[in-house]
Amino acid sequence: MSNPVQGKGLDVLDSQEQVRFETLVLPHLDAAFNLARWLLRSRADAEDAAQEALLRAYRFFHGFHGGDARAWLLQIVRNTCYTWLDKNRKIKDMTEFNEEVHGLPSPSPETLAIASNERGHLSEALKSLPPRYREVIVLRELEGCSYKEIAAITSIPIGTVMSTLSRARRQLQLALGNAAPEEATHGV
Amino acid sequence: MACDRADTLVHGYFDNELDALRAAEFEIHLEECSECVAALDALQSLRSTINIAQPYEKMSASFRKKIMADLHVKGATVMTPARVTSDWRWLAIAAALLLMIYVGWRVASLNRGDSRETMMASKIVDAHLRSLQPGHLEDVVSTDQHTVKPWFDGKINFAPPVRDFTEQGFPLQGGRLDVVDNRTVAALVYGRRKHVVNVFIWPTSEKDTAPHTGSIQGYQWTDWRKQGMEFYAVSDASAPDLDQLQRLFSN
Numbered sequence: 001m002s003n004p005v006q007g008k009g010l011d012v013l014d015s016q017e018q019v020r021f022e023t024l025v026l027p028h029l030d031a032a033f034n035l036a037r038w039l040l041r042s043r044a045d046a047e048d049a050a051q052e053a054l055l056r057a058y059r060f061f062h063g064f065h066g067g068d069a070r071a072w073l074l075q076i077v078r079n080t081c082y083t084w085l086d087k088n089r090k091i092k093d094m095t096e097f098n099e100e101v102h103g104l105p106s107p108s109p110e111t112l113a114i115a116s117n118e119r120g121h122l123s124e125a126l127k128s129l130p131p132r133y134r135e136v137i138v139l140r141e142l143e144g145c146s147y148k149e150i151a152a153i154t155s156i157p158i159g160t161v162m163s164t165l166s167r168a169r170r171q172l173q174l175a176l177g178n179a180a181p182e183e184a185t186h187g188v
Numbered sequence: 189m190a191c192d193r194a195d196t197l198v199h200g201y202f203d204n205e206l207d208a209l210r211a212a213e214f215e216i217h218l219e220e221c222s223e224c225v226a227a228l229d230a231l232q233s234l235r236s237t238i239n240i241a242q243p244y245e246k247m248s249a250s251f252r253k254k255i256m257a258d259l260h261v262k263g264a265t266v267m268t269p270a271r272v273t274s275d276w277r278w279l280a281i282a283a284a285l286l287l288m289i290y291v292g293w294r295v296a297s298l299n300r301g302d303s304r305e306t307m308m309a310s311k312i313v314d315a316h317l318r319s320l321q322p323g324h325l326e327d328v329v330s331t332d333q334h335t336v337k338p339w340f341d342g343k344i345n346f347a348p349p350v351r352d353f354t355e356q357g358f359p360l361q362g363g364r365l366d367v368v369d370n371r372t373v374a375a376l377v378y379g380r381r382k383h384v385v386n387v388f389i390w391p392t393s394e395k396d397t398a399p400h401t402g403s404i405q406g407y408q409w410t411d412w413r414k415q416g417m418e419f420y421a422v423s424d425a426s427a428p429d430l431d432q433l434q435r436l437f438s439n
Contacts, residue, residue: 021259026259027402027403029247029252029255030244030246030247033245033246033247033251034244034245034246037245038243038245043245046245047247047251050247050251050255051254051255051258054255054258054259055258055259058258058259070403118237118240118241119241119242119243121241122237122238122241122243123241123243126243140203141235141238142238142243142244142405143405143406144405144406144407144424145406146205146426147200147203147205162196162197162199162200162203162205163195163196165199165203166195166196166199169199169231169234170195172234173230173234176234176237
């Protein structure tokens, strides 16, 4: 089908494939950015990673033979982000995955005080989760992905998506809950 | 936690991921397990917290432009720095300007079509979300097309094609009036497994079009025009589901 022509730097898709790429992949640019932004916890890093991922998607587009384009793209974004985290020695985050609920850092009172609005509270709470929890929250709650799509994107077996989400949500509830008592104790 | 389902199944139920049998079983269980009811409430409130905070972050306009240019390699690679003497410099600047105008035009024309469609689709998705608020889904609750269709008479100045597709897996659940983009529209409500599909319909003078599809934050939409009516179907059901419903309407 595709016939990539050697270009300068990046292979150029032929016009038919270019149209297919624009139709299938371009609608999901924000989804790509949003996932990268929450996985890397920084807009600047997210731009770099999203760019890298999109160029990879473009380069390997001839290998995409239909199906769920969003899941396909998000899988690339996710892999790019993990490589990125790895490279930047943020791998510490990923090993925390094993430490179960109690071993994980909660947002400090200072950051919570700064994050005075709902958006800030949620953002800090979400950032405090390990990437593997953060990604399922982002995919399910922000992106509206089905369990099947989450499994495809994250390589979590479909059978454990539900339990991963369960743990991720519990931890997010805990992190958000930490924010509330401050106000409560003030009130009493 | 005493009930282990409060940790597991409640999530699948909350996310509409249980098959009909397991969902029905869980609903029976819900009637006698306060723990699962509490867990379900907590999930709902977590989702509200997330929705209120609006954590979804889109890329900036400038970054989008850069990405677009990256993916349309043509524009980006032309600017090879040649050895320019002062005589050539003006020509180079003129060429660069022309290129910028061209790239800007390409991006702008892409964005324009894109954003108009996206804007309409996001209004439709908003209307869909509004309809899911308790008590907002249907004004006339009926699975009978012969009840739903006459209900619209006298309320709007057009007759939406009301059809039941129960046998094809899209049972008609009812209808209501809605306002989308300052226009009164008919909304038909269909079920699709555990999902709700809204089909918004209003008259148009434009000619028939093939379906356009897309998704916004996980909601699928399909838009088409047929015989003087514009249709917008939206749901959190899958894209193939909406395709199927679209074909049913077009038959």
